[in-house]
Amino acid sequence: SGRGRARRRWAMQSALLLVVRHGGRMERGGRRRSSEPEEADKGRMKRTIIKDWKTRLSYFLQNSSNSTKRKSKKAGKHRNYFRPSPEEAQLWSEAFDELLANKYGLAAFRAFLKSEFCEENIEFWLACEDFKKTKSPQKLTLKAKKIYNDFIEKEAPKEINIDFQTKNMIAQNIQEATHTCFSVAQKRVYSLMENNSYPRFLESEFYQELCKKTPISRAAQGT
DSSP: HHHHHHHHHHHHHHHHHHHHHHTOOOOOTTTTTTOOHHHHHHHHHHHHHHHHHHHHHHHHHHHHHHHHHHHTTTTTTOOOOOOOOOOHHHHHHHOHHHHHHHHHHHHHHHHHHTTTTTTTTHHHHHHHHHHOOOOHHHHHHHHHHHIIIISSSOTTTTTOOOOOHHHHHHHHGGGGOOOOTTHHHHHHHHHHHHIIIHHHHTOOOOOOOOHHOOHHHHHHHTT
């Protein structure tokens, strides 16, 4: 039936993302995961994700908006994700910070990095931004250790690509955590995204469509 096909398709997509998420990683004991894809398989998976990422992004934004409204109602905070106007989307090409400062733009860029198998870069950058806003010394220490375990240490589940000296410096700094523990690493990851992934994102089909002034764009905004 149609419902059965939909369930099977969803299961296949979920399995695909699971493989991509862990593709090429190592188990902590040094044993390579049996599901590590070969280069050819990795290429096919990337093409599948790129084809599907626009639909997933729209679904994510729609549900994030509804969920955020419910969760933040008591605090009096309301954050909505709306498809940007072509003029707003064009601003993202003027500076990388313009893209990161826009909720929709950030979500789009994050989805793009996932299609390139490097979403750990934006996740690390976001974790560092949250870390710098932490006021409690106890929470600062806990968050520093979590960031180190998630992104820095050898064979971390979301290990970022930084040199050994920087990793060693971070390992020493988190013993007495301060807001600058990850500053050097964050700057390097930011530069890596700005100089490599950001230009490719601006050339992507999805971003180019956002910049077009079409009736579809206006309808998507509900205007």
